[in-house]
Amino acid sequence: MPSSIRAADVLAVAFTVWAVTTGAAWFLGSEVQGQVSGVPLATVGAASLAALVSRRRTMLVALHCVLIPVLFALVIVVGSFQPFLGMALSTALLVAIKPAFPRLRxxxxxxxxxxxxxxxxxxxxxxxxxxxxxxxxxxxxxxxxxxxxxxxxxxxxxxxxxxxxxxxxxxxxxxxxxxxxxxxxxxxxxxxxxxxxxxxxxxxxxxxxxxxxxxxxxxxxxxxxxxxxxxxxxxxxxxxxxxxxxxxxxxxxxxxxxxxxxxxxxxxxxxxxxx
Structure with a gap:
């Protein structure tokens, strides 16, 4: 298996761990914004792992392309810097996968x-x-x-x-x-x-x-x-x-x-x- 795929595997697992643990911490915290965002974030982490395990590369790429701007919003809505780590992991994962994006018509x-x-x-x-x-x-x-x-x-x-x-x-x-x-x-x-x-x-x-x-x-x-x-x-x-x-x-x-x-x-x- 190419090293880029192995790196992508590690990064995808790291993102899932971050998303589930951060989402759980937000849900159990006292801030309303974090409680509302916690469950969706943990769910996205599980979906990312599911796409990795099932080798649905296109789904994994699309998920993390959407996640980067969404995590931007969470930085402001939740008032926490933790989403920056998720953004870094998503970006690194996309770099490791090296997806070929089709040209727009x-x-x-x-x-x-x-x-x-x-x-x-x-x-x-x-x-x-x-x-x-x-x-x-x-x-x-x-x-x-x-x-x-x-x-x-x-x-x-x-x-x-x-x-x-x-x-x-x-x-x-x-x-x-x-x-x-x-x-x-x-x-x-x-x-x-x-x-x-x-x-x-x-x-x-x-x-x-x-x-x-x-x-x-x-x-x-x-x-x-x-x-x-x-x-x-x-x-x-x-x-x-x-x-x-x-x-x-x-x-x-x-x-x-x-x-x-x-x-x-x-x-x-x-x-x-x-x-």
Whole structure:
């Protein structure tokens, strides 16, 4: 059996152990979000093991392709960094399996591209709106305006930003893996992916808690002291908007050329594919 398959076996088992133990811990914990997410996470771990044992390679690949953005969402919803380990295991498993993704046909490519552009634009628009609201909360002398600004930011974050982030990342992965660009073959694609990961990681570790904390403090009677969190949130949102604008520019300009992996794959490709 090839070493890549053996590595995939080990990673699939490791993911199952992580998913079942983490899901059980969440279910037995005190947080409602964890209790709701615990059983589905453990079930997914069992499904991953079942696909491995039955050698359903396509099912295993599809499951973990879907899991990566879902685990992104759990980082924010549950407020835990544990899903990052699951994401790392899923990504490593896909690398070990080395799946060959079929090229998208033109109608499908146009559909996925439309979804990607729409979700990315919505992500940028919502982030810009949140940046404006963060400055309203920072600069307004009216406690009511500050309270409404942070409350609306929190609602916007949960209702729009998180779904658009998931859709943008998922459609971006489909387009990169299903077209000639590839996920790791061109620097502009790699840079966009790193930007998305950096924003989501920062949002999960910091921005989401800032918004929630400021919304709770502003709603208290009397309003609580922001203790500098309002400045931190405004700066964070400006950086987010700047990074998303950079990702937009990379999508249009496509700078940087091919990565080392991309140049190697190009040399291996037949002459017809290079043209």
């Amino acid at each position: 033109p109608p499908a490519r146009k559909l996925w591209l439309t979804l990607h552009v729409a979700s990315s634009s919505a992500w940028l628009g919502a982030s810009t709106t949140m940046a404006v609201l963060s400055f309203v909360g920072l600069l307004s002398p009216d406690p009511g305006a500050r309270r409404q600004a942070y409350a609306f930011m929190h609602l916007l974050d949960l209702a729009l930003v998180i779904p658009m982030v998931l859709l943008s990342i998922a459609t971006g992965l489909v387009l990169s893996l299903g077209t000639q660009w590839g996920l790791l073959n061109h620097w502009w694609v790699v840079t966009k992916f790193v930007i998305a990961l950096a924003i989501v990681a920062t949002a999960a570790a910091w921005e989401n808690f800032l918004v929630r904390g400021l919304a709770e403090a502003a709603a208290a009677a009397p309003p609580g002291d922001p203790a500098g969190r309002d400045w931190s949130l405004a700066a964070c949102m400006v950086v987010f908007v700047g990074l998303l604008l950079t990702a937009t520019a990379f999508s249009v300009l496509k700078p940087g050329g091919r990565t080392k992996r991309g140049r190697r794959d190009l040399r291996r490709a037949p002459a017809s594919a290079r043209a």
